[in-house]
Amino acid sequence: MKASVELRDKREALLRQRLKDTPMRPLALFQLTGWNHFVDEEVKPPARTGSSPGPDRRKDEQSIAYHRHLRMVPTDAMFHMQEMVVEAVHRNSGRRDGLMDHVIDGPAGTGKTCLLRAVGRTTQQEIEARTGGRRQNTIPVVHITTPTDPEQKVNWVWEIASYLGLHPEPKSLAEVLEMRRHQDLTLPVNYVLETAQTCLMLIDDINRASPQQLADVLPYFDYLRDKLGISLIFCGTGASHLLHQARSLAGDLTRVSEENKARLEQAGHPAAVSASPSPTALLPVTWLHPLPLHAEDQETFRQVLMGFETDLSLYRLEEHALSKHAVELHRRTGGYFKALAYVISTAAVIAIRSGSENITMKEIDAATTQLSV
Template sequence: MSREELIRAFGSGVAEAVTQPIDPPLLTTREGWDLAASRRLAPPARADWAPKGTKVGPRDPRLVYHAEMLPVVTPALWRGLLDARRRLRKNRFHSVGRATDMIIDGDRGTGKSTLLVQIGRGYQGLIESDLGPDPNRIPVIHITVPPERESNLHWSLPFAEFLGLNHTLNPHDRNRRTADMTEPVAHVMRQARTRLVLIDGINRIEDNEIAAAFSYFESLQDRTNVTFVFCGTGAREIIHEARYDKRRKNLPDVVKGKTYFSDLPMLWAGVIPYGEAWHSVVRGFEEDLCLYDHKPESLLKLSKYLHQRTGGYIASLNDLICQAAQETIETCTETGTEAITKQLLDDIRIGRGDSR
């Protein structure tokens, strides 16, 4: 999995590379998802950098860019995308029974949501490259678990919101009552040839809500033949409980009396151990920095220190480097230098037991 495969433009409708917008797209709407899925990620062009030493505004292109930067190929991201591509390639032409779903699990801050989005982005790119652009096609839906989950009505709303369907019984009613949108959602998904649904935050489902939630997913799957990707810390146990309802008699005979792992493909996002994989990740961040005085491999020389500070969590590393890059850009008028130093990194707090 190369860097170019992660950041390239998908589909023939994208003409040029763009940097992160001032207002980040909301991935739980179709417009926001399509924007995030179709743009080619790129750092700001050198010609757009403010002259060194000049005061920058809060919307300076480099400040905006260093708030997120580009996705770095971690071991979990590389392996997860490989496994997902294989599974989705099979599911795409599968017609008998439900498609096999996937699980993304791992500790907080290990890149689960990034993997989820990249899976959807890659699949949408595959469909658009294969079939050509079509404004009526919606190959991927991305939702997060809703705050209310007691009924089919509540579960149907994030789908309706993504698809832009009006879910109020009377738009002029001040109480704004909503309707169960399951059937309209399923109809639109069939017409739009939706094949992949990404659900983030599955860990927010309470124990007493699991059975009803997954009964809803299966019902929707029966109507649309989509593949679900469930993402969240503890997702493996949640989905296992949903499929077998905590009752040992429901387990397959071959695993009765054993600790049952998962009968669905699980993509695991974990901390990155110190070693070559960690060095590769740090090098990826370093290559993407847009700083006037950055010296090649100066960040790589701090690789061990960065691992000690972050514990190998990609989210913590991203926080540390992004904040340091923004800080040195903003304070260059005072310091005269625009580079990330250990002294600067020492002054930034990121959590994960970092008590300095």
């Protein structure tokens, strides 16, 4: 019993560290080469030489670049989502039924995309660790965004094909216009996904599609899940409601549910008293809200600030430089993760370029002024 508890704690610590190590640097993550670079990237604070900054510190591009794109500071909600998906992919290995979609939902600016990519990164690292490293011709994770024109299924398949490198990028406007009549790449995409043993597909910005547009492509996603064993994560503001609407349109679940209830009532079946939940009502949803700071929760926001403090690499950074301004930072950012990360990283860059090497209200004022421009 003690050994199993120690093993569980060790694994939890590993997953938490992998989430924390995830960089927030924007890269070309919708192509396989860019994604693999993101999975492999290790973002470490630049080394400080001596006890005070040198004469070239204000132009130190390495330190400035690091503070522009800090690493993730995970919350409990982020960790639990990551753990759930990693375990689901592990359990689903070799299965072709019983898989469930996952959803990341919440207001814009709460860190949903950061979490989506962190989960995908950790999942691929877990798979590669189990299989002895990255293997040729395997693609554990596919990361796509909702097409600009999501009306036709072929455009969604084209996004996957682009990630897999199954067609060259257009080199002229004429080629871009010709792509409007491109062939359906479903068969080669399916072949690559199956032979490359893809386990997880990340679908970001799902809110750009209407319920009807999503309903038209859901049968294809069902095929990927049920026939190829690929777990799917949908991400976007309102994603859970959108998927529920799309499912209803795709399978007319409302009508089927009512018909089943009527049949049960005619048969005198007790289950007719309460309608069964629809498949989408059972979807695992991770909700990301603005980070709280109120009477009932004084810790979450401050813990995130302390996480950023640990990652900052400034020569004169005072103890609790951020957390002592928690109330003011929360007021200015609303607790939105995206805005908070921007203010902190901008304040850090200002501190380097000004020579202060510390974050005070002066740097925070300057950073929030840029935020409102």
